Amino acid sequence: MSDDRRTKRTRAGGETGLALMQHEAPDFGRWIEAVALNRDREAFARLFDHFAPRLKAYLLRAGATPGAAEDFAQEAMLIVWRKASLFDARRAGASTWIFTIARNLRIDAIRREKLAQREPDPSEMPDDPLRPDQIYGERADGDRIRSALGNLSPEQFRIVELSYFHDKPHSEIARELGVPLGTVKSRLRLALIRLRGLLSDTP
Template identity: 50%
Template sequence: MTEFSDLDGASDAAGAPAPATDEALLARIAARDRDAFAELFRRYAGRVKGFLIRSGFPAAEADEAAQEVMLSVWRRADSFDPARAGAATWIYAVARNRRVDMLRRRRPEPDPEDPLFRPDPDPAGEATLAAADRDRAVRAALVELTADQAQVVRLAFYDGLSHSEIAAMLDTPLGTVKSRLRLAMTRLRGALGPGFAAELRDG
């Protein structure tokens, strides 16, 4: 990863750049402004690396992947639409996609000769019906949440993100994320019972 290896000092010679929002920087990056990319790189490369480390990747691997994420940001900046998402949300979405790719590469290919490599037996009819009922109940409960509440629940339970990671991804105060999650948990507990958290993780 050498394409942007010199960017940390790209704007030092000209003095500190005027403060700019992340969205403004992305607009300039879409026009291939290297100084704007250098500033965004300084703001997010370390945060993306930390996100990947917390996802279980070693520091060296996370560092290389963070640089690849930022390179994707450089290449795809013209696809950013501030009307659809904040800059932080968009950048972390790129990072999440990269994390998924890394996790997929870690999984070994199944060995067709392995005696365990066979389909699971079909569940009994009653178990199938119970699982279907549970799935319907979970989905119905999630629909009853507000959009903001459902979003943080999915990020926390389905994607396994911490509260701070969700706050960074959504560009939302940590206290707001915790409040939305707390309200959502109260509503889901009432609809699904005390064991609902396990059902969400299985969903």
């Protein structure tokens, strides 16, 4: 079939998907719509290939470390995949929407880091504060915890182990594993989100 016939057929509604996109300038909004409606992996791959390196470069210019910029960019694209249905082209362009997701991820991380660094008031601390592993222990038995931990990636599990079970600070973990501090924090954050979901889903 010639290009002219293919184009006419697509415009007439007889052909769907990404065929026409190969002959036109990128239409990011249509790609996001394809992900939202059909979980279109080809459309998402095109979005990822285009935006992931640009998000990383943007985050590096904003002051993120290389490791953190990489993690934020990948996390932003995962949000695009999961929440593509929330995109509204009437409110913002596709690029603006995606870059805002990445920007908000970094802002949230900075806020959490500042809160974590704030010196606690001893008078506000309980006499015997619970460790994170003890908190999980009250919510689930040992088998559930071990099962949830087993679903983490080896990198995430190692950071959880060093942070919560060996009480090592993030900076020491970064030196021991030879990764940027931002990578330690982002991997730990993703691991805890994963654990929270696994434990809450387990009866």
